[in-house]
Amino acid sequence: MSVLGKLRFKDQAFKLREDAILDATTKLLAAKGFDLITMDDVAEEVGLSKPSLYKHFKSKEDLVTEAMIRLLDGALAYLDELPAEMAPVERLKSLLEWALRVRLAGGLPFLPSTNTHVRAVLTQSLRYVTRALKLNRQLDAIVTDAKRKAELSSALPNDVILFSYYARTCDPAVEYLRLFGKYDDDAIVLHMQVVCFAGIGAGSPQPRQPG
Amino acid sequence: MSVLGKLRFKDQAFKLREDAILDATTKLLAAKGFDLITMDDVAEEVGLSKPSLYKHFKSKEDLVTEAMIRLLDGALAYLDELPAEMAPVERLKSLLEWALRVRLAGGLPFLPSTNTHVRAVLTQSLRYVTRALKLNRQLDAIVTDAKRKAELSSALPNDVILFSYYARTCDPAVEYLRLFGKYDDDAIVLHMQVVCFAGIGAGSPQPRQPG
């Protein structure tokens, strides 16, 4: 049963409209970035008037915060559904693939790292920070586990690994590979995984075949 | 003899002021990003009035374009001065270090990749594109050479290596490592080099000691 089942019909419609607004926001955020989006853009994309947006979200900052929260919830849910027997490094590769495919499908990158203002806004949202910390805690445990099993380099501290990992989920190389490299999504995901885990130096293992 | 020697005194002062404006622009760009900078910010930082800026640069876009051109000129000059006997992969590591130290000192990252608008502006500047293509051509030759000498993974196409390399020069992990990881500049450069060339996976070579 869907989560909507708990809500009365009127509230269902409300929730659906909010999701539509967040979908539009996500799409525009990914395409243009926070600063270049206008609330008029969002309103037009979702087919509402601007004041109606403000009935749902009290500001542009609130809107993007909710979109990012939904993204993190998606990541947490994805992690949660991975099979228990999966090796830690495979979990990391799998989540990276998920994040890259979300982006390639027009979604958002994980990190708001590109924009100081957005980062400041998000860190002031308790609901966002809670989820970010939760995700980080889980990934940190996975990294520790992976190092213990010699699946990750124990020469690198956990935070270096984690920040580099996050950075790969929002790596600008993805855009360039699609724009200029003319690779399809599968090839991009594969190449990004290789670069992330084995680097560009010699001695890298051969990339496994997709599928 | 300095390049200023070719100019008459008045033109020297003009050039020096332009450099000061570009310095201020570079510093602010690195700190806040294009969209959040105002021409008032730049004017105040450099100690001029806003209209005076427009005597030197005809628009905000022009200003950032010139700042990026100066950055690329710095990179090209750095590459040019590397000793002829240096191995190709060492050239790449050295230039990466240069770019990271420029950033850590408050300078600009190579790629305007974070901002669609800026990228569009830059690609319309012939002088910028000329330099970007020249740098890319030189790096592509170095990559090819490095692969031939088995210093880089021949499993990866040149463009994947190059885009990933560029992305490392503007990697957001750098900011996070400094902000939250509390590493000093040397450690950050070293870790970024390891991650770039060897990845985060096991089997990475141990990082060499700094200095």
Added chain:
DNA sequence: GTCTATATGGGGATAGAC
């Protein structure tokens, strides 16, 4: 809750005096 119409403020760019 949705709309049309509008208030408000910020920031790019310029006029015109010196």
Added chain:
DNA sequence: GTCTATCCCCATATAGAC
């Protein structure tokens, strides 16, 4: 070329009718 003062667009946010 530099300044003070200003123009003017645009985008966030809201007022008020329905």
